Amino acid sequence: MTRRGLLGTLTAAGAALLAACTGRGGDERLATEEREVGSPSGEFSAIVVADGDVLRPTIYDAAGAAVWTDDLQHVDRYFPGVIWESEQDVLWVLSTDHGNGSVRRAEDDSWERTMGSESMPAEIAEIARP
Template identity: 70%
Template sequence: MTRRGLPATLAAAGAAVLAACSGRRDDRLATEEHEVVAPSGAFTAIVVADGEELRPTIRDTSGEPVWTDDLPHVERYFPGVVWESGADVLWVLSTDHGDSSVRQDGAGAWARTMGGDGMPEDIAELAR
């Protein structure tokens, strides 16, 4: 390899590494077309279109919604919707409403907590 070809080779290798990292990151995020399974395998998260609004939604294994976001999101500020890696805790990353986590309470109902307290670092990186 010549000295002239080295920068192009390094640039291509760097782009490949960045693409691989962002691809893994994208696989964790739920969208309208991409449902993401919770760590337990008992639930999935997806973003459901509701007219002009988007609603992050948690479904059980039969596909029935068990929680639907009551805060409206819009396409312009598409929310990040991602499960924690080791627990069935869904994070909704929103520039419209702020970040929040959704988890089951003691009775098994899904409840939202507004704010980023306790947000794992890997999810905080997605929020940046």
């Protein structure tokens, strides 16, 4: 095997191992630093924003204004899963460091987080499994 082939194989193996360890892999529904994901209504989007050495899941409205930014400090080592429910504008932040929580609009149109997994739909629970 050539050196380039070995490097490619090791890189692919490392990516597969990382995906297996996080339990979240490369699910296209997950927001990352590079991938912004729209809400079911299309009115909002979520992305993970680097703030120095801290990661902050953030929700933006259609005009590009941040309407919610996570106040918990996430780090690369415990990269959070950030995913919308498929039917409602409810964002889940899946964190092995801080615990899971959902973020949804309140009656006054602000966004509120609820910690815990009690109301987690099965579609999100599948991704939250380690």
